Amino acid sequence: MKLTLEFGGGLELLFGSVKIHEVAVPPPEGETKVTVKHLLLWIRDNLLKERPEMFLKDKSVRPGVLVLINDCDWELCGTTEAVLEEKDTVVFISTLHGG
Amino acid sequence: MKLTLEFGGGLELLFGSVKIHEVAVPPPEGETKVTVKHLLLWIRDNLLKERPEMFLKDKSVRPGVLVLINDCDWELCGTTEAVLEEKDTVVFISTLHGG
Amino acid sequence: VFSSGHSMGADFIRRYSRQLLVPSFGVSGQKKLSESAILIVGMGGLGSPISSYLAASGVGRLGLVDSDVVELSNLHRQIIHTEAFIGQPKVSSAASACLALNSSILVKEHGRGLNAANAVEIISQYDVVVDATDNIPSRYLISDACVATAKPLVSGAALGLEGQLSVYNHKSGPCYRCLFPVPPPPGTRQRCSDNGVLGVVPGIIGTLQALEAIKLASGFGETLSSRMLLLDAFSTRIHMVKLRGRSPNCFACGDAPQISAANLHEFDYERFTESTLSEEGPKAQEL
């Protein structure tokens, strides 16, 4: 499944300072759907090269990270259970505190 | 054909100060396609209640108005000859000069 | 020199004439603004344009909060201060700049900063609160105090080449804790003093915060409640995203809130966030 992933608020530093990643994420073996839960594991195993604790915690994103599916807060569509569709854009953004 | 029309930069004053209009524009008799040229005439006859010279000139928009089809300059898609599709958004914006 | 802005005198009309002409704002918007009081917490990169534009626009009473002094390393982004004020309290410097721009408004300096002991009492004196701070415990403290006193909060942040902006605790929208019930782990945080910030980035976020505060105070337009603006200055891209609404389970604004005006002073924000109420503090960690 083709997805656009975007990392911001400093999270891009965990991904080679590249903010936008066009990726193809296969569904889990024997299944057809790609959930956000599966995407998080795929990112950990395929994109994230170091310090997974900066991105993940307890099978979800770490506190302070907002997840947006097609510019919409993932809380509005099921968080880790949300089912992704072809060409969706998923944004991971770390909250900023500077001023 | 369902379209979203948006007017800005002062042009909304010609449309009852309403910026966003959800409209259904039928194709011209005996045709199936809706071009921007046809849309301009439809707007003149159905939405625009006064002072058409503030919006149209010589079968196009008056100088100083930008036309954007799905956030893209109409010069990139054929200006008045551009063919619209279901659910397209067409923005008409008058250039501003203030500071 | 100038008479009070609170009457519709000749100076009031002349000063605000261009705003009085704006259709959806007009005379009633300007009058509401001149009768409103706005608190700005933080006189740094965000607070500089916020205080300038709120003073200029004619907000009746402005409260300025900061306990720091002006430093040379502030001046690349904190445009309300000047070299002449280096070493002086930021609130004095900002108040003097606001009054030089508009002597018809009232400005109150809160030079001891905001903490759990004084937040409810200070915030109660204002109609709208703007978070222009630079640290995590302040963000939770200000949000909780706004929930406890039922004030809308305009919250902005900037770091590096990015900025974020939202309106909390307004209508059916979330508060800061609805979005971030748990603070980020100390090891994951970034600060301006470690990671830098291009000066104009908080400038952009701060002017947008001033706009939201003006809309809340004068009661027109649609604010960023339940929405967040994300700025990427490197590519000049701006995303507008839709956020969750108020959470019934929220510790602060939920159906069974744990924090109120009466007990907020007992909450230890520094321990909760494992960080200090000042950016330069030794407890703060870097990414």
Added chain:
Amino acid sequence: VFSSGHSMGADFIRRYSRQLLVPSFGVSGQKKLSESAILIVGMGGLGSPISSYLAASGVGRLGLVDSDVVELSNLHRQIIHTEAFIGQPKVSSAASACLALNSSILVKEHGRGLNAANAVEIISQYDVVVDATDNIPSRYLISDACVATAKPLVSGAALGLEGQLSVYNHKSGPCYRCLFPVPPPPGTRQRCSDNGVLGVVPGIIGTLQALEAIKLASGFGETLSSRMLLLDAFSTRIHMVKLRGRSPNCFACGDAPQISAANLHEFDYERFTESTLSEEGPKAQEL
């Protein structure tokens, strides 16, 4: 008090330390900025934050253009001026504010304004030009002069609750005339003095203009060339739209240009646009 910002002295490092830490800007971006010269045309609602942020950020040489004096009705949006400067030239007021913020930069006042006779000569002295004017003939004049001298142009505008922003004459993007080959008919125009403007709206556009100018001068990031930013402050909506590229038929920048550095002074911008080079002029018409 402060030594020149052009060397990497201790004050330079301390003043810009937070910007030196920004990864894609850093020491090389700051040095390029300190060696660049930027011209800002118009010291009004847009020019105020542009000049403040460009001065603060450390642009080596700033040129300020305006022939007006400060008036009380300016101060709701023109935050670089103060009540003390009412009646004084805007360029003097703005220059004094820029130097108070950053005495290590050079500021040049062009107090006679820009016209067809002097535009090429003035613009030739700078690397980047920012259009912060309030009238149509100036917009054509500045665009043509930038094309004739091969300078990138950051152009912003604000009225009522709306703003627009683009970068012209840069890379393969259009110039102002590519987009608007024919000026709008006089009867269709709106002006701040007739239709008003909420003060913070040019503030938002101006800070975004400062960002684009900094990126052009220091050579990092992606600018708004071939793109336009549209701001609707009523609903806090921001659209980013894709524009046409340079037009081969353009009168100014096309394959057979009619305007050059040698003949630009002969072009009658006021007659072409049926309007005067000053917002308050009697020829300008309202919507």
